[in-house]
Amino acid sequence: MEQLSINHITKRFGRQIVLDDISFTLAPAKIYGLLGRNGAGKSTLLNIITNRIFPTAGTVKLGDQDANDNDDVLGRIFLMSETNLYPKRTSILRMFDLANEAYGQFNYQTAARQLKEFGLDEKQHLSNLSTGQQTIAKFVLTLNVDADYILMDEPVLGMDAAHRDLFYQELLKSYQAKPRTFVLSTHLIEEVQQLVEHVIIIDQAKVAIDDDVQHLLDQAHTVSGPADQVDKYTAGQRVLASEDLGNIRTAYLLDDLDDQRVLPDQVKLGHYDLQHLFIYLTNGGETKNA
């Protein structure tokens, strides 16, 4: 199966640059996280990948085929979008039928089981469902569409904790039954950090991080101790943020530790998670004191 490559995508709305020269590659059968602050351009990017809106510059390619206006390619990419594109009186079943017409091979059997697990019925109309239930209906649809690249924009919007739990479970079940690429664009980083293998972080219209989660977290060190010793130990390294509490400074490092440096007795090393990495990284400046 071919890779899906996003090449130098730029998008302007008037004078505002929403996406600035975005490039990354999605490999087959992998789970990705696409993270960014509100308004970072994640939805715009997903809409560009699926050809719903056009970039100012750049291309999206599956293998060497351009996705632009190419039904063969677009038929292999599915976007579960935050916005509702269906008419008011659409039933869940009708939604499934439309997906079947467009993508073929819709898995009605699994969809029926999943709806039941979530307490929904395929005869229900979308307009009678709560926000969370509409999200569930779209999610069940998404899991059973025949596509190789599944993009999900805020896929747990409005779902309660129990349903989110079921969501992650069904997602993994579906992934294991039929490995394909998922891109989860979400704010709930804590919930997906164990689930995604690779993460792309968009900040200030650019790709800030495009890395394997484990590789990234291996560089996420906390260094805490007396301020002068912490500063000395982390000098010249990439420090995302630092916090002082009394005489103790904690620096959040995103870098490999330098084996050549001697760790002072009073300085302690630790780790921090993806959620915090995201916050410190997208909080504007490097080395910000709290």
Next chain:
Amino acid sequence: MQFAFDGSAPLYQQLAAQIEEMIFTGGFDEEAQIPSTTQLSQQLHINPATVLKGMNMLVDEGLLEKRRGLGMFVRPGARQKIMERRKDNFYNDYIKKLLVEAGKLGITKEHLIELIERGEHDGTIKH
């Protein structure tokens, strides 16, 4: 099964450590089958590649074995192996920390020995 994860080490290592702990404490018997990658992944919401990496680490350490077409099993002698390894690491993992903390508190060697004897009397140390 109750697993808990924090940011202290790579996820696959934490998973491996917790499976190891379960083997050691009898949560999984020797020669017993342990849950599949698929089951663990779905239950814990962890990427299957991560689960597999953790499992493979335990296979490499000789604690688990893969039986073709059947699944993953605890190897005979796994508990003994864990015990030996933990004994080897006991000084680094426990005694060193104990001595450093005792040093900070000004606890003397004699007092430390007294404390160890206290553990013997109040039943903390079992023979």
